[in-house]
Amino acid sequence: MKPSSVLAQGVMKQYPGPRGVQALQGIDADIAGGRFVSILGPSGCGKSTFLRCIAGLEEISAGTLQIGGRPVQGPPDGVGIVFQHHALLDWRSIRDNILLPIEFAGKPADDYAGKVEHLLRMTGLHEFARSYPRELSGGMRQRAAICRALVDDPPLLLMDEPFGALDALTRDQMNAELQRIWLETRNTVVFVTHGIAEAVFLGDEVLVFSPRPGRVAHRLVIDLPRPRPLAVRETPEFGRYVGEIRRLFGSMGLLDETGAATS
Amino acid sequence: MKHPIAAAVAAGLASTLVLLVLWEVIGRLSGIRPIVLPLPSQVLIELNAEWRWYGGHAGYTMMTTLIGFALSVVGGVLIGTAVASSRRCERFVYPMVVALNSVPKVAVAPLFVIWLGTGMEPKIAIAFLIAVFAIIVDTLHGLRSVPQDVLDVARVLKGRPLAVFFKVRLPSALPSIVAGMKVAVSLALVGAIVGEFVSSQRGLGYVIMSAQGTFDTVRVFAALFLLALIGLLLYGALVWAERVLTPWRSHH
Numbered sequence: 001m002k003p004s005s006v007l008a009q010g011v012m013k014q015y016p017g018p019r020g021v022q023a024l025q026g027i028d029a030d031i032a033g034g035r036f037v038s039i040l041g042p043s044g045c046g047k048s049t050f051l052r053c054i055a056g057l058e059e060i061s062a063g064t065l066q067i068g069g070r071p072v073q074g075p076p077d078g079v080g081i082v083f084q085h086h087a088l089l090d091w092r093s094i095r096d097n098i099l100l101p102i103e104f105a106g107k108p109a110d111d112y113a114g115k116v117e118h119l120l121r122m123t124g125l126h127e128f129a130r131s132y133p134r135e136l137s138g139g140m141r142q143r144a145a146i147c148r149a150l151v152d153d154p155p156l157l158l159m160d161e162p163f164g165a166l167d168a169l170t171r172d173q174m175n176a177e178l179q180r181i182w183l184e185t186r187n188t189v190v191f192v193t194h195g196i197a198e199a200v201f202l203g204d205e206v207l208v209f210s211p212r213p214g215r216v217a218h219r220l221v222i223d224l225p226r227p228r229p230l231a232v233r234e235t236p237e238f239g240r241y242v243g244e245i246r247r248l249f250g251s252m253g254l255l256d257e258t259g260a261a262t263s
Numbered sequence: 264m265k266h267p268i269a270a271a272v273a274a275g276l277a278s279t280l281v282l283l284v285l286w287e288v289i290g291r292l293s294g295i296r297p298i299v300l301p302l303p304s305q306v307l308i309e310l311n312a313e314w315r316w317y318g319g320h321a322g323y324t325m326m327t328t329l330i331g332f333a334l335s336v337v338g339g340v341l342i343g344t345a346v347a348s349s350r351r352c353e354r355f356v357y358p359m360v361v362a363l364n365s366v367p368k369v370a371v372a373p374l375f376v377i378w379l380g381t382g383m384e385p386k387i388a389i390a391f392l393i394a395v396f397a398i399i400v401d402t403l404h405g406l407r408s409v410p411q412d413v414l415d416v417a418r419v420l421k422g423r424p425l426a427v428f429f430k431v432r433l434p435s436a437l438p439s440i441v442a443g444m445k446v447a448v449s450l451a452l453v454g455a456i457v458g459e460f461v462s463s464q465r466g467l468g469y470v471i472m473s474a475q476g477t478f479d480t481v482r483v484f485a486a487l488f489l490l491a492l493i494g495l496l497l498y499g500a501l502v503w504a505e506r507v508l509t510p511w512r513s514h515h
Contacts, residue, residue, distance in 0.1 A: 081415070
């Protein structure tokens, strides 16, 4: 399937009620099909809310939001999603967890045996197809969650801080793996993170969100050749991108080196 | 011992045996009269002499308990699901369930005799009524504790409501429902006995009541021994069922 584009114009999100929080204030984003876009911002900036709006899990209050040219009204077709917590079903084996989207779509699971096998091999999980999630490490569970999101070849993959709960070393490895997987699938990815290095390493572009109410403060195109080795993070070009984002966060008052911390 | 269940059962048997021996020894030394507290040996001799008669009554009580329990599982899961799935049901039905549960069910037992006669039906009804609340509460709790991100994944995958219920919500609530079943099975046994106390010519509750009338304490204890055994068997069956129904969990 053709990768989906995502178009947001003046997207607002105001939670209802007298104390309703304004989470998003006029998000503009034009994500072309097949791009890997990182959404980067401090905690509580509304980046996850924006992702949930794209997934159709939250309604927008104003503005337009389109996927593949169609306005989002409830969960759109052809979306895979990965959360910070794996959200696997405890009572299903890894293989059966990965097949869940196929069952929900009412397709015969047998047709996808090869696909599951391929995903399991690609993520190094093939020995654990029959294991329960409880028997796997955090990184392996997250790999399984990614396999589940990819099994039906979604033209759009949404990831909400998928590696946020992993240790630094596992996180590095998952970053490298995700890039490898994406280079093979080439679907559109919207990747929410609060890690600057992760956002730059993975993204074709980085949308930097301001603190709440969330806006796109800056759009940065990452012009580094792929496949990027993990060592790319030690190059001066990479450092320049990271530096630019850090200065931007500094100008928002998010990074204070004088010791008088603001948050 | 290799098998953990076998080890647990063996340990339980050993401690029970120690208790019975202590009881026997203290009973003999103190010379307490059998009409107050019979010796375990007397109770076992009684059971052995009349085992056919006791077995018949125990079977009747067990049957009543199991039917009442089975109905409470079906009814409890249905009511719990209805309350969890519909806001209207929660607002109108759930307060009624809670109110009904706060009436002592034992006090309602004579009413069931008027309505349903003196056969097995009123005992089943009381067993059901006492047990069902535990199932309702735990079903509700289980269905409400499904993690939000799991439900979000199901929504994004556009699962039909029925498919989401049977593939995600119900299995997720199953450990909680089984925990409710463990409580409910003991309560169903209480209900069956209460029903037999009120009016019956059969069952261990009847044995206890009639033996009490003739101050036959040995017979009362024989029935109590059997009730303890039935309670243990039912609980053990549920521990086993828990392992079969929820094999993904680590059981201790």
